[in-house]
Amino acid sequence: MPDTIHVTLPDGSVRSEPAGTTARDIAEAIGPRLAQAAVAARVNGDVWDLHRPLTDDTAVEILTDKDPAALTVLRHSAAHVLATAVRELFPEAHIGFGPAIEDGFYYDFEVPRPFTPEDLEAIEAKMREVAQADHAFSREEVDRDNARDRFRDDPLKLERLEELGDDETISVYSDGPFVDLCRGPHLPSTGRLKHFKLLHAAGAYWRGDSDRQMLQRIYGTAWFKKADLEEYLRRLEEAERRDHRMLGKQLDLFSIQEVVGPGLILWHPKGAVLQFELRRFIEDELRRRGYDFVYTPHVTREDLFVRSGHLPLYEDQQFPAMGAGTGESEHVQYRVKPMNCPLHTLIYAARQRSYRDLPVRLSEVGNVYRNELSGTLHGLLRVRGLTMDDAHVFCREDQIEDEIFDMLDLTDVVLHKTFGFEYRIDLATRPDKKMGDDAAWEVAEQALQRALERRKLTFGMDVGGGAFYGPKIDIKLRDAIGREWQGTTIQLDYQMPARFELEYTGADNRPHQPVMIHRAILGTVERFVGCLIEHFAGAFPVWLAPEQVRVIPITDDQAAAARDMGDRLRRAGVRVSVDDRSETLNYRIREAEVMKVPFMAVVGKREVEQGTVAVRARGAGKKQDVVSVEGFEARLQGLITSRALEVS
């Protein structure tokens, strides 16, 4: 070990320091304010504790609370403080894992009885004591026997310990009375943890394995600044305020009723408008891009899914078989379809195909039913009866890239240009358990990647995340408050064409097997509508709004004129209602605002005399435009046909 080491700082300067110096020493040498703000250090790219000795020449960057990596350190330390508190209050608790996660942290405990909300309050109070005690986080490297001894009462830690390789450093961290097997890094001391809150407790399988025991997980959040914590809690409230299940009831869009069954949606008239407009929009777009529309039955003979390979592999997710009753053999069983692919495949195979016919693009916005586990269902976002904007493209290998290219274009038109969603793309490549040879996978993955690059899209690689039958592109959309939802999926498939012996006659007059691309742009209409409700907080753009205009006569004297205007707009294709109830004007204006109707068309004495209308836009307050009825109608038409996002 050298006596002196050279430490390179981010500005390029190099300091000579005695070996064993720490990042904290360096920070102090640079300035007291930096030393105070320092949380951890990035050492040759890894994040280290401030007080961990530096023994070799290295690059060091002091991380302050401005750095996102520092937030991870804070939250991981918060998890340790949580465990410290739980151990104080529940000495019999065994500890599992306690990592930092997005926006917070959790820690898993094996306890004789689950935590109650009162427990959480007590634990949080105890955490504040631990933080105030300002215990130093100290790191220690130990050998395996030592570690076994320290964690002899914690079977979960011992299990983890045994998995560590012989060449791995075993480190333990302690803060006050609590010791944990942990790679770190951590805050200098628990006192740096100031702004945190425990959120809830829930069950979680040990190691994420549903065959293992269930532990009790406590979730919390932690931030460097009070304002950040408050902002985060506000964001949670905002998410709750936008919850599509609540808005769905309030705006009378849909319901899910026990007698119908969980995960099965009843679309009320106003919600049905959303589905209708979405469908019309996507189908118009598809027709322009050379798709053909097909319709297939909801129920088919079970044999079809045996042939496609879904049975018995995915039987768990299908509803059970049913017989046709009298007149047919009891051996003939039927199933409700969980996907459309086998049926579309049969349409492709129903006639001979030439290489000149390809690509064949079959689209069906239709219903499928999946027997999802009861615990997974969630409003419109996870359902059992789903409407997919499904399509299957059958093409030659040399056409894959162009097809994918167009699908990515369509995705952008729909998600971004039309709804304003930002989205994130993952390319998922061959998994360990796969069908087909590597050469074919290579061709397919290359084609997907080239299409993505040609569109100049940035994407993440999900290595090994593909389906067993082919690679895929998954697109997650980000809503107005930053949450991500799986939407678009584009999947290549070599298996289904093989199973159904699909063919086309090539230029060489010989049979060839086409490639099949499965894709859904919206994903499912249910989920997409759920996302839209939350994205717009129920205030839909005019073209989607279930009720686009509410005509409000000021007094009964204008009621007839108001109804005439309503009729006129309705004939022009506008979804309009007339509120001529004998409520006060204030009351009716308020109600239209609460229902998030884009336009209120107020008709008073002046307007009737002049053939005008006082247009009040949603959210615009008292600001109003008095325009001719023709002008208003033209403005509406413009907003509707352009599918404008804004009301004005």
Next chain:
RNA sequence: GCCGGCGUGGCGAAAUCGGUAAACGCGGAGACCUCGUAAUUCUCUGAGCGAAAGCUCUUGUGGGUUCGACUCCCACCGCCGGCACCA
């Protein structure tokens, strides 16, 4: 499916060491009002029968304990928060 919590009018809910279910509010009906831009005021309003007095029923479903159950016990259904799953 698993762990935990929860289930009361059309809706938000109130009432639990077992003792008059539905306070309060929203919504709805009626009356008044005819109004110029986000809640005018009053009456009624759990359901059924009745002219009324009143009677009967009702706390997810089915059982049980008890003089008495929204409250305690068992089973089931559903919802919520997670976990696992998600072709």
